[in-house]
Amino acid sequence: MGVGVGFRAPFRGELFLHREEINFLEIIADHYLDTSPEKERELDLLAEHFTLVPHALNLSLGSAEGLDASYLSKLSRLINRLNPPWWSEHISFTKAGGVDIGHLAPLPYTHEAVDALCRNIAEVRRHITAPLILENVTYMLRVPGGEMDEAQFITEVLERADCGLLLDVTNLHTNAVNHGYDPVEFLDRLSPGRIVQLHFVGGSWHEGVLIDCHSQPTPDEVWALMEKVCERAPIKGVVLERDENLPPFAEMLAELERARFTGRRYGRWA
Amino acid sequence: MGLAETQHVLARVYTDAAVREKFFADPQKAGEEFGLSFDEARQLARLAAPQVLLFAGSLRGKRLQAACELLPLTSRALGDRTASLFTEHAASYLPKGIKKHRDDAIAFAAFVEKNAGREDTLPEWIAEVARYERGWLEAADPARRLIVSLFRHHIAELTRAVAGGVEQPILTARPILACWLRLTPRGTVRHTVLPLPLPRVATAIFRIINFC
Numbered sequence: 001m002g003v004g005v006g007f008r009a010p011f012r013g014e015l016f017l018h019r020e021e022i023n024f025l026e027i028i029a030d031h032y033l034d035t036s037p038e039k040e041r042e043l044d045l046l047a048e049h050f051t052l053v054p055h056a057l058n059l060s061l062g063s064a065e066g067l068d069a070s071y072l073s074k075l076s077r078l079i080n081r082l083n084p085p086w087w088s089e090h091i092s093f094t095k096a097g098g099v100d101i102g103h104l105a106p107l108p109y110t111h112e113a114v115d116a117l118c119r120n121i122a123e124v125r126r127h128i129t130a131p132l133i134l135e136n137v138t139y140m141l142r143v144p145g146g147e148m149d150e151a152q153f154i155t156e157v158l159e160r161a162d163c164g165l166l167l168d169v170t171n172l173h174t175n176a177v178n179h180g181y182d183p184v185e186f187l188d189r190l191s192p193g194r195i196v197q198l199h200f201v202g203g204s205w206h207e208g209v210l211i212d213c214h215s216q217p218t219p220d221e222v223w224a225l226m227e228k229v230c231e232r233a234p235i236k237g238v239v240l241e242r243d244e245n246l247p248p249f250a251e252m253l254a255e256l257e258r259a260r261f262t263g264r265r266y267g268r269w270a
Numbered sequence: 271m272g273l274a275e276t277q278h279v280l281a282r283v284y285t286d287a288a289v290r291e292k293f294f295a296d297p298q299k300a301g302e303e304f305g306l307s308f309d310e311a312r313q314l315a316r317l318a319a320p321q322v323l324l325f326a327g328s329l330r331g332k333r334l335q336a337a338c339e340l341l342p343l344t345s346r347a348l349g350d351r352t353a354s355l356f357t358e359h360a361a362s363y364l365p366k367g368i369k370k371h372r373d374d375a376i377a378f379a380a381f382v383e384k385n386a387g388r389e390d391t392l393p394e395w396i397a398e399v400a401r402y403e404r405g406w407l408e409a410a411d412p413a414r415r416l417i418v419s420l421f422r423h424h425i426a427e428l429t430r431a432v433a434g435g436v437e438q439p440i441l442t443a444r445p446i447l448a449c450w451l452r453l454t455p456r457g458t459v460r461h462t463v464l465p466l467p468l469p470r471v472a473t474a475i476f477r478i479i480n481f482c
Binding site: 030033034036037038040058063064065071074093095096097098099100101102103105108110112113116140141142143144145209211 | 272278280314315317318321322324325328329332365366370410412456457458459
């Protein structure tokens, strides 16, 4: 596929002006569920001109209590309508016991959590035929009781659920910095053949903690990680996931071009 | 007992300050009170409080950021008071569902309206800015076909002043009727602002609507 960008309304006009430099768009699926006619028309317009890859936020695949049937129904209608090459969600949970956490919460690295994820993914596949890839998340805390480490947990989930990985290299870098481990050693423990797509962007520091706020240019460390992944994994696409502090679009295009060059150097795309 | 119950406790600890305080005061006891087994509670007691506080703070920060993006004029009018007011609001309201950020913003706007005028840093005109932005958010719901709101002041002038960065707008007492209309569920929202002809009549209508 090549290089893509996470769609954000403020640069909608620029996207159309630079269509040839962007191979696909990643859309936040939740923005188009139960939405206004105006957003529906926006989606139709984007779908006419770009390949769209939906990225969902609230399916809560890691919830042991099971999935929200209503949310799954709406999400499946959207994804089946778009018929994307793949779609993505997260290795995390966002709700439990009627409480909506509001963001991606880490799972304990246990066999029970692997079981819960696999069970929910099997349920999803009864409704959505497009391939699902799973994203690694950042975490500020470790849930006690882990039976394995994160790399082993991710590998086990991907193998048992037969899913691809959306490797967020910024999240990998962020966790490595905050929790003191070598991200390259972590990469070495993942199955390269499972890595389908990457996310990349820059974060910022807050009270001594690196935050994945998607608000800064991509730092050198993340570019270096991306290079290593492109070298060893047959990835199909990369997405610049800039959410905040949006720069002039030319700066984003420059990052896309650098990502395109990196992937091309390793034969990942033309 | 198991992962589902543990996740339920975690979700409450992450999102409810009172539950969090109770949990970290005595994690073993709180875990068991929340329905965990002795061993599960003992395991969860190893949660690191500073990291949980950091995560909980980040969750509140995301809610605040989303609310400010959806209520730009209200947050500009509130200025430095935005964060503390939002924290008050967030203590008693936790949104859920697909439209949680929109619902949160609508609820926060209602909170601002309810509390405007209670102190000097929250003048009453801020309530009108909040109500006007709330109208737009509610109108985005295709199920809402008509929204009508009465304002005591010239709302267009007021919102223009706030957008321009004026901290103490000059208020023109001019009753205004604002309407948001969606003719069909898939139609575009049409918005009209109508000055009312007679201030005394408008005030009477305002009182009737408030009474109803």
